[in-house]
Amino acid sequence: MPYLKAVIKETLRLHPPIPILVPQESTKDVQVMGYDIAAETLVITNAWTIGRDPVSWDEPEEFKLERFLNNSADFREHNFELIPFGAGRRACPSIQFAAVVNELAVANLVHEFDFALSDGVEFNASEAPGFSVRKMFPLLVIASPHTC
Numbered sequence: 001m002p003y004l005k006a007v008i009k010e011t012l013r014l015h016p017p018i019p020i021l022v023p024q025e026s027t028k029d030v031q032v033m034g035y036d037i038a039a040e041t042l043v044i045t046n047a048w049t050i051g052r053d054p055v056s057w058d059e060p061e062e063f064k065l066e067r068f069l070n071n072s073a074d075f076r077e078h079n080f081e082l083i084p085f086g087a088g089r090r091a092c093p094s095i096q097f098a099a100v101v102n103e104l105a106v107a108n109l110v111h112e113f114d115f116a117l118s119d120g121v122e123f124n125a126s127e128a129p130g131f132s133v134r135k136m137f138p139l140l141v142i143a144s145p146h147t148c
């Protein structure tokens with residue numbers, strides 16, 4: 001289970017499904033991490049860039065699930081470097097549910113099938129731009145029933 005959770009965290013770090021979070025407006029003058037934000041400022045948070053910030057992440061462009069194996073970083077706590085579900089009062093109310101459903105889906109798929117790339121297909125994780133992320137190039141894989 002720790003391995004599966006780490007795979008999902010690392011995937012959501014590199015590929016947050018909503019890369020630019022829902023815009024929010026500040027209700028009063030505030031200071032956040034030394035930045036002054038005036039009342040009624042439209043605040044747009046780039047979760048995609050935060051997830052790849054070299055200040056927070058070692059080798060940020062690399063898929064390294066090990067970074068989450070001995071690390072308690074969680075989507076719900078104050079780990080503001082990992083915010084695929086947003087953070088604070090307007091964060092996704094479904095964090096817990098979505099995380100479990102993701103784990104269930106991935107666990108069942110890898111339990112039941114072996115996956116291989118189709119002949120001549122190279123894995124490419126590029127994303128197409130948009131409000132929600134989708135793959136730039138479809139991933140064609142051959143799924144065969146897992147035998148053991």
Ligand code: HEM
Nearest residue numbers: 017018021022023084085086087089090091092093094098
């Ligand atoms: C992997 C799956 C999901 C991801 C990555 C995700 C991500 C997000 C993000 C980034 C936001 C905006 C947070 C912000 O701007 O600060 C959001 C809001 C929201 N999400 Fe999700 N979500 C997921 C699944 C779901 C599911 C399954 C539901 C419902 C069953 C759901 C319901 C909502 C609702 C109602 C809001 C609006 C919350 C508000 O404005 O107060 N999400 N989600």
